[in-house]
Amino acid sequence: MSAVQSIEHLKPSEELEPKVNDFSITVGTVNGSGSQTSNLTILRALFKMGIPISGKNLFPSNIQGLPTWYTIRVSKDGFLARRDEHEIVVAMNPNTFSEDLAEVLPGGAFFYPDDIKLEIGREDVVAYPMPVKQLVNESEAPTSLRNYVSNMVYVGVVAQMLGIDLEKIFQALEFHFKGKQRPIQLNYDIIEKAASWAAENLEKRDPYLIEPMDKTHDYILTDGNTAAALGAIYGGVQFVSWYPITPASSLSESLDEYLPMLRKDPETGKNTFAVVQAEDELAAIGMAIGAGWAGLRAMTSTSGPGFSLMTEYAGLAYYSEVPIVVWNVQRVGPSTGLPTRTSQGDLTMTYFLGHGDTQQIILFPGSANECYEFGWRAFDLAEQLQAPVFVLSDLDLGMNQWMATPFEYPQSPLERGKVLWENDIEKMPDWGRYLDVDGDGIPYRTLPGNQNPSSAYFARGTGHDEYAQYTENPEDYERIMDRLSKKYETARSMVPKPIVKTQAGAEIGIIAFGSTEPAIEEARNHLAKEGLKSDYLRVRAIPFTTEVTEFIKEHDRLYVIELNRDGQLSQLLRMRYPDHSTKLTSMAHLDGLPLTASWVEESIKTKEVL
Amino acid sequence: MADQTTTARSRLNVNLIGLEKSDYRGQPSTLCQGCGHNSISSQIIAACYELSIAPEKIIKFSGIGCSSKSPTYFLNRSFGFNGLHGRMPSLATGAMFADRSMIGIAVSGDGDTASIGMGQFKHVMRRNLSLVYIVENNGVYGLTKGQFSATAEPGLTLKGHGRNPYMPIDIAWEAVVGNATFVARSFAGDPKQVKELIKAALSHRGIAVLDIISPCVTFNNRDDSMHSYAWGKDHEAPLHELSYVPPREDIMIDYESGEIIEVTLHDGSNIILKKLEQDYDPTDRSKVLCMLEEANAKNWLVTGLIYINTTHPTLLDLYELPDTPLNRLPKNLLRPSKESIKNVNDMMF
Numbered sequence: 037m038s039a040v041q042s043i044e045h046l047k048p049s050e051e052l053e054p055k056v057n058d059f060s061i062t063v064g065t066v067n068g069s070g071s072q073t074s075n076l077t078i079l080r081a082l083f084k085m086g087i088p089i090s091g092k093n094l095f096p097s098n099i100q101g102l103p104t105w106y107t108i109r110v111s112k113d114g115f116l117a118r119r120d121e122h123e124i125v126v127a128m129n130p131n132t133f134s135e136d137l138a139e140v141l142p143g144g145a146f147f148y149p150d151d152i153k154l155e156i157g158r159e160d161v162v163a164y165p166m167p168v169k170q171l172v173n174e175s176e177a178p179t180s181l182r183n184y185v186s187n188m189v190y191v192g193v194v195a196q197m198l199g200i201d202l203e204k205i206f207q208a209l210e211f212h213f214k215g216k217q218r219p220i221q222l223n224y225d226i227i228e229k230a231a232s233w234a235a236e237n238l239e240k241r242d243p244y245l246i247e248p249m250d251k252t253h254d255y256i257l258t259d260g261n262t263a264a265a266l267g268a269i270y271g272g273v274q275f276v277s278w279y280p281i282t283p284a285s286s287l288s289e290s291l292d293e294y295l296p297m298l299r300k301d302p303e304t305g306k307n308t309f310a311v312v313q314a315e316d317e318l319a320a321i322g323m324a325i326g327a328g329w330a331g332l333r334a335m336t337s338t339s340g341p342g343f344s345l346m347t348e349y350a351g352l353a354y355y356s357e358v359p360i361v362v363w364n365v366q367r368v369g370p371s372t373g374l375p376t377r378t379s380q381g382d383l384t385m386t387y388f389l390g391h392g393d394t395q396q397i398i399l400f401p402g403s404a405n406e407c408y409e410f411g412w413r414a415f416d417l418a419e420q421l422q423a424p425v426f427v428l429s430d431l432d433l434g435m436n437q438w439m440a441t442p443f444e445y446p447q448s449p450l451e452r453g454k455v456l457w458e459n460d461i462e463k464m465p466d467w468g469r470y471l472d473v474d475g476d477g478i479p480y481r482t483l484p485g486n487q488n489p490s491s492a493y494f495a496r497g498t499g500h501d502e503y504a505q506y507t508e509n510p511e512d513y514e515r516i517m518d519r520l521s522k523k524y525e526t527a528r529s530m531v532p533k534p535i536v537k538t539q540a541g542a543e544i545g546i547i548a549f550g551s552t553e554p555a556i557e558e559a560r561n562h563l564a565k566e567g568l569k570s571d572y573l574r575v576r577a578i579p580f581t582t583e584v585t586e587f588i589k590e591h592d593r594l595y596v597i598e599l600n601r602d603g604q605l606s607q608l609l610r611m612r613y614p615d616h617s618t619k620l621t622s623m624a625h626l627d628g629l630p631l632t633a634s635w636v637e638e639s640i641k642t643k644e645v646l
Numbered sequence: 647m648a649d650q651t652t653t654a655r656s657r658l659n660v661n662l663i664g665l666e667k668s669d670y671r672g673q674p675s676t677l678c679q680g681c682g683h684n685s686i687s688s689q690i691i692a693a694c695y696e697l698s699i700a701p702e703k704i705i706k707f708s709g710i711g712c713s714s715k716s717p718t719y720f721l722n723r724s725f726g727f728n729g730l731h732g733r734m735p736s737l738a739t740g741a742m743f744a745d746r747s748m749i750g751i752a753v754s755g756d757g758d759t760a761s762i763g764m765g766q767f768k769h770v771m772r773r774n775l776s777l778v779y780i781v782e783n784n785g786v787y788g789l790t791k792g793q794f795s796a797t798a799e800p801g802l803t804l805k806g807h808g809r810n811p812y813m814p815i816d817i818a819w820e821a822v823v824g825n826a827t828f829v830a831r832s833f834a835g836d837p838k839q840v841k842e843l844i845k846a847a848l849s850h851r852g853i854a855v856l857d858i859i860s861p862c863v864t865f866n867n868r869d870d871s872m873h874s875y876a877w878g879k880d881h882e883a884p885l886h887e888l889s890y891v892p893p894r895e896d897i898m899i900d901y902e903s904g905e906i907i908e909v910t911l912h913d914g915s916n917i918i919l920k921k922l923e924q925d926y927d928p929t930d931r932s933k934v935l936c937m938l939e940e941a942n943a944k945n946w947l948v949t950g951l952i953y954i955n956t957t958h959p960t961l962l963d964l965y966e967l968p969d970t971p972l973n974r975l976p977k978n979l980l981r982p983s984k985e986s987i988k989n990v991n992d993m994m995f
Binding site: 080083084208211256257258262266269270271272274275277294298299301304306307308310312314315316318319320321322323324325326327329330331332333334348349352356440442443444445446449450482483484485486487488489491492493494495496497498505506 | 703705717718724726727728729733736738739743744748766768967969975981982986987990995
């Protein structure tokens with residue numbers, strides 16, 4: 037690597053105040069053109085330069101040809117929510133050129149291939165044409181790969197013009213191509229050539245600069261689906277059944293990738309797990325329930341349409357008390373909706389999932405670290421409670437790149453709940469599969485394979501009594517359903533508690549869940565500077581724990597912020613806390629994009645009349 | 647004293663593992679008197695008892711419908727799961743991963759398998775899960791009071807539902823085409839053959855589909871109905887005389903060369919197929935399909951072992967699972983080592 041970058045060159049013209057490490061870069065490309073590699077390379081290089089970043093992929097439901105955008109937030113202060121504003125725009129797609137140009141903030145920089153002969157017509161942006169075709173043609177890239185590597189031109193030019201370290205770019209390529217020299221070198225050559233060309237031919241006229249910091253070396257860069265898969269592996273997952281669906285596929289694919297590395301019996305070399313790609317989501321959850329019933333730590337992952345298909349089996353798991361873990365990486369509904377956009381729209385559906393009276397247990401990860409943690413913790417809860425546990429992630433959390441602290445080895449041992457093997461049964465004075473011996477609503481279960489002649493029972497979705505016998509008796513039915521409610525109350529004390537963050541002198545309370553965390557934290561910071569202090573509770577599970585009750589009691593004005601149209605968390609809170617419902621203001625919004633801090637700020641301001 | 651007398655008497659009727667037939671029974675049936683399903687339940691009990699299979703080694707599965715109620719009526723000492731309509735195969739698939747030493751017996755009906763469950767039926771065959779999959783086929787929805795099922799013949803007239811206009815689904819045909827590795831058809835009115843086929847199916851490694859015509863005495867038992875007792879008795883055309891010989895037992899039947907086909911199963915047992923009028927080789931798929939076509943054209947209820955393939959790997963063969971059942975693995979094998987977490991973090995960027 038030759039250091040083509042000259043620091044001198046990067047100084048913007050005298051009258052401009054440099055703006056360092058605090059802006060957004062958006063790249064508009066054509067889907068399927070390999071731009072994801074380019075964008076990740078920029079993102080990873082920035083991360084390795086010690087600067088807090090996040091990357092959001094705004095992609096179409098398409099394999100090749102439709103427009104796609106990638107936004108990188110660079111924030112020296114660590115605010116990593118998506119922004120609507122873009123200081124740096126790279127427009128590689130002729131079809132969205134005008135749109136992308138219009139998006140650049142005044143004073144921002146606009147990079148584009150010089151063969152797009154469209155009028156720039158904006159005096160308030162700095163335009164940087166790039167000789168993409170020329171540089172690619174001069175490179176050694178084989179013809180078949182030229183389209184792909186052409187996106188590396190903007191990596192080089194942008195790196196040169198912003199001051200991104202080429203050495204870090206090389207590291208990013210090494211990671212991406214898993215050390216394979218040929219693609220690394222091929223791509224890096226183009227990047228280096230493009231950077232040299234920019235150094236010689238472009239004059240820095242915008243104020244945006246990257247400078248190395250020291251704010252990321254305690255972090256890793258990952259996505260929520262990978263984190264969830266790893267968490268499940270450390271949680272002892274034994275059986276995975278799944279059906280491909282965006283944006284959940286990469287969760288099960290990560291399980292497929294990492295399980296063989298991590299979960300072979302070291303002595304025998306045999307697998308301690310099995311992964312089955314099912315014929316549909318009906319079968320995916322059916323298989324998981326069969327496995328969960330038979331004593332395996334079983335899971336499936338899906339999204340909206342697949343989740344709808346799982347409804348009937350979710351009711352069976354609830355009523356026959358089978359532990360399973362279901363990840364719903366939410367996308368935008370109703371129906372097929374926006375398959376490649378994010379939402380928190382399946383909350384009330386999950387809570388009531390199944391016909392008849394059902395109350396489901398739900399976990400809400402709010403970061404990649406929590407995807408990992410709930411990845412293992414969900415199994416403990418499911419087996420301890422003998423119930424399905426639903427984990428509601430979303431596309432933003434699941435598929436985008438997030439900074440995370442390194443994954444921690446689980447602190448507590450696997451909790452496998454009340455399971456009776458051959459000898460355990462003998463010690464029970466009376467055993468019935470659905471008998472509440474301990475008064476916590478959680479019975480004792482036996483597993484197929486148990487050779488004790490009195491261990492067997494016939495599990496069913498039909499009415500049953502404490503001994504799992506079929507019954508239509510009114511008292512039996514009601515007694516079992518009441519015990520299930522009691523079990524749900526036990527769950528209330530076992531699920532993860534919310535995260536509460538306070539500001540001294542707070543006037544308002546904010547309640548939210550999941551991936552809206554960065555937008556809310558940034559908005560709270562800004563609002564506090566303007567004089568409006570807030571406390572913030574991030575719900576991490578349903579049933580709501582006592583901390584939620586206390587928080588609601590303690591605040592007079594509460595804003596419930598979420599990414600859906602109808603204010604679903606707000607609905608559930610009002611149902612649970614009818615006496616406090618007038619204190620709750622719903623702030624719900626869904627356009628398919630991750631929430632921005634400015635939306636949160638503006639929404640609260642209009643209510644608070646600052 | 648009374649206890650000892652009982653014990654002494656019952657010893658006369660115990661099988662090789664010391665169990666009486668009553669150890670294999672279930673709850674009293676709540677199906678109609680004379681229902682074909684009850685006769686099949688009896689043959690499941692008899693087959694398991696005679697083969698000395700511990701009930702604790704069996705898992706029962708069913709979907710929804712009259713057929714799917716029947717696992718309650720046999721093998722009380724076996725675990726079982728009565729799942730969702732048409733989706734028993736997925737439930738069984740997941741459960742059978744837990745302990746590879748277990749034997750699965752699934753009971754479904756023609757509505758459960760050939761309508762709502764056609765997808766899962768096809769896929770469980772494609773995966774070759776080791777499972778005895780019995781379809782109690784009566785051409786009619788019983789629990790919902792007599793609607794046509796997908797196996798009903800065109801022209802069938804049912805009270806209150808008029809005339810069936812649609813072509814039927816042939817479960818045995820679907821099974822052969824769907825790559826099932828053991829396909830048989832029988833008739834609840836032929837309990838001896840039902841029992842021999844169940845025994846053979848229990849020894850088969852892979853999916854064993856038994857399409858058993860099991861008349862519904864309440865809604866579909868008119869003499870001219872293709873799922874009635876009378877029609878079955880008149881039209882049954884056995885492919886062979888079939889007997890099952892357990893492992894380690896000598897084959898005692900005398901036969902002339904060319905008179906029998908002998909199929910050896912994975913556990914060392916044998917199915918002896920004694921030739922009747924025509925030669926029939928249940929291992930030749932293309933001939934099997936021709937035979938089924940001919941039988942359908944001529945309105946024969948062919949029964950017997952239609953197709954068998956003893957060499958195809960089962961689903962669980964593909965997973966390199968440990969000898970210890972997955973559901974008994976110790977906790978330390980379920981969580982990677984503490985040291986591994988560093989490698990995992992190093993794999994992230």
